[in-house]
Amino acid sequence: MAVSDQEVRERMDAFMQMCRRSGLRATHQRREVFREVARTEEHPDVETIYRRVRKRVPTVSLDTVYRTLSLLEEKGLLCRLEPFSGRARFDANTDSHHHFICTRCGRVRDFASEQLDDLSVPRELRSWGDVRSVHVQVRGICAKCRG
């Protein structure tokens, strides 16, 4: 689950370049927060990143970790998984279906597709565990938001 040294170095370079291009300061804190996410494939949560960064920068604050992660996401160096709005949403449609999500307003629309329902996933996944469901998330900007 560890990223190769070579890959980590490349990611750090991309980070430094982004800072220079955007006129942002490559502070010690920012470098260490990015490094922690860049060196693992385990998709750590904020608490985990905070704990690990504190080993190298004992005075770092949780808020700095949050601010830095948001900045890095905005600049396209990281992506955020899942919590999209922070609010749970519910759906009484229990048939198999997929979702179109507007990334601007958060609106979600269902769609069904037989073709997508019998998608075959790569064979390697079988060795990772039992597959229970395959769900396709299509992201974009809905017609209303596009204006």
Next chain:
Amino acid sequence: MAVSDQEVRERMDAFMQMCRRSGLRATHQRREVFREVARTEEHPDVETIYRRVRKRVPTVSLDTVYRTLSLLEEKGLLCRLEPFSGRARFDANTDSHHHFICTRCGRVRDFASEQLDDLSVPRELRSWGDVRSVHVQVRGICAKCRG
């Protein structure tokens, strides 16, 4: 975005049957919470459901709405979108990739698949908005949790 009366009736029947089968009380509050989710396709959040249910049951508490939604989810009458753990997780892999998610421990593993990358989504989606990305979420139980 409204569900047909016929469909709502069928969903309410399924709810009543589930209560009988599981020995749960079909209280006024539970019926109205379920009805609010069953009658719409807009995937409302808890706050929205609460606000609507209060019009019919002014004394209902927010906690009851939460409890009822969790119960209905557990019984398979509703599904919860997105917030999976409530925590944000980050990934420095910015190449296009998909996720295998263990629903027991929350572990996430990346996988790449050219075949999935050029999935074609139903044509109707084009009229809903601009599609920016297609992301496949495979859910299941990972080898570690399966034991």
Next chain:
DNA sequence: GCCGAGTTAGGAACAGTTCCTATTGAGGCC
């Protein structure tokens, strides 16, 4: 109509995230 287990209302507690403000330090300029 009465009883008891299951359910609820309301508020307190909790967890994750964001905001606020005084202080600090990165990086351009001499």
Next chain:
DNA sequence: GGCCTCAATAGGAACTGTTCCTAACTCGGC
């Protein structure tokens, strides 16, 4: 290399969404 300025930080307070707690209530069986 040292100085200066403003962006960035630490630390704690505030906020938001969710869950827990307990006394009161109510549904459904008697």
